[in-house]
Amino acid sequence: MSKPMEKPYTELCTHSLTSIHYRNENLTEDILGKRGFTEVVFAQILGRWPDADDIRVLDAALIAIMEHGLTPSAIATRLVYMSSPENLQSGVAAGLLAVGSQFVGTVENSAILLKQLIDSPLGVEAAARAAVRQYREDRKPIPGFGQHMHKPDDPRAAKLLAIGREHPRFEGRYLAAIQILSREVDAAFGKHITINATGAVGTLLGELGVPPVLMRGFSVISRAAGLVAHVAEEQRVPTARFIWDLVDHEVPYRGTGEGHNRSGE
Structure with a gap:
């Protein structure tokens, strides 16, 4: 006879007539x-209160990926906000949909790779060498590495990793793994490839004990604040119409129909 299913429960919040x-x-x-807000976010998600060193690390990680100019997520937010100015949340939600496996959300991809290296029976160094070889054979980007806007190093990554190394109680497994992986990446490519900000953030969140499958959630929390700032600026200095007009004129039409943007080919 099968056991009755356990009733689901929540540990996050409860309320009475006089309390929450x-x-x-x-x-x-x-x-x-x-x-503080960061303290409560940490406690609600991970079920323990962080100390001052934890907060310093998490604040740095959240701030580092909050903003990076007119990136795809910010452009999406501005365009959707122009279309639906009565619903600020629509624009922010549109931008958050871009937190995926290519931008910002790569925090998760990087941490998953680092955890695989840490847990590998081959040892971190051999596992890192094998992983880099496989990524190159598959012609796929290595999560946490490369930044077309910053060379030779992403300044955010260097600072974040330095902050992580100052934490007195980190085990250092993720910090060691990212450095070993970085050496193997450079050796395989024959040149220096920077650790990027999301790679560094994934490293720090790993040291904080955040499961990789939750890390994209922290990316969403961080980027949401940045996108609200983009809405605020869009209200003061509208750019969405300019972006729309730019694309409309710069992307040519190819076909037999008449139009202002027909390709010359």
């Missing part, structure tokens, strides 16, 4: 005015 609790803390008595 976040996990085991009274929101109004224990948290509001006493805890």
